[in-house]
Amino acid sequence: MNQLSNESSFWMPFTDNRYFKANPRLLASAKGMHYYTPDGRAVLDGTSGLWCVNAGHTRPKIVEAIQKQAATLDFAPTFQLGHPLVFEFAQKVAEIFPAGMDRVFFANSGSEAVDSALKIALAYQRAIGQGSRTRLIGRERGYHGVGFGGISVGGLVSNRRTFTLLPGVDHLPHTFDLKNAAFTRGQPEQGAHFADALEGIVALHGAETIAAVIVEPVAGSTGVLVPPKGYLERLREITKRHGILLIFDEVITAFGRLGAPSAAEYFGVTPDIITCAKGITNASVPMGAAICNRKIYEAIVDSAAPGIELFHGYTYSGHPLAAAAGLATLEVYREEGLFARARELSPYWEERAHALRGAPHVIDIRNLGLMAAIELRPRDGASGARAMEAFHRCFDEGVLIRVTGDTIALSPPLIVEKAQIDQIFDKIADVLKRVA
């Protein structure tokens, strides 16, 4: 059987399987800022894999930690048992999030972190005598992974239309305003009022029915939608006033993407729960987490009758390899000052991104920290096709970009050099001249 034909056994996720298997693009190894194809061609990673390899690829410290752990303790259950590393890691993770957010529930992906957070929010409301609060509020154009909880609060029609969704979910409007905010550098000045829609939802359903609101502080997967100034602050104020928990889904933004440990710290807005994954282990071993304010843990755990307090968890919650990889990852971030490095590089990043204004097909450019989006005008009758052509050309010519719809989304490892930032944007400018 030809493993790279449509006869292949591998059913690829979020992929046009038939196209890929007819036109495979494979990655065989990686080091630092680069991937290498099976024939040894270097591809500069402009996307940290999938927004996740924040410290760059195959970092020796992380590799060695995983190797050592695999030979020492390959697996240990965390149901009714434990292993020392996971306690140490939870402590270290808590230290980098805002004060008071120091109870860490481990999962194995962003999707699982989100579903855990939504369940914890419901359990919290019930524990404090607010059991009527069962509604969950997401946002249009939100991406929260692919669990049934995540797609229900998510705002992407393609991810939702085929599946049965959770009941009692409502959505805030997204904050993307192409007409008024195109080519804004950083946060748009206008748009805090988008948060006021939550007052409308409260008026419609009653605050006493709403458990939590979940948003990405910067929406990543749907094209780097930067929150308008004052928006997150207003969301925080409204949720607090109505006894609604605020969840920040920081699967992309945590661990340095904005030049700070978390978006919560970057924006100075502290939610009740933060979900993270990806950069928590530099993507070397799958892991996700829901980081909770201590009051949530106290309400669910400390006030419960003796016995299991929360009927939720995964076989691999706090897996020893992930904990070892995570500890080494946090050390690399700290030793190399990578969050500060991202912050220092971001003005140069912004400059280079916005220099694409005026390039063929470009109708908007957005950026924050080391994230950027270049929005292309869709081809008539073929939305997404133009960006996909740019993606294929860039890859074939040595630069990995990511596309979502007609948006090019960029998020390089935080070790990126200025010359590599040049290479990414020069290649995109060059390719856009040739894309039909």
Ligand code: PLP
């Ligand atoms: N939440 C956000 C904000 C994400 O960006 C992602 C993935 O990109 C997820 C959740 C889902 O993470 P995973 O693919 O690890 O399940």
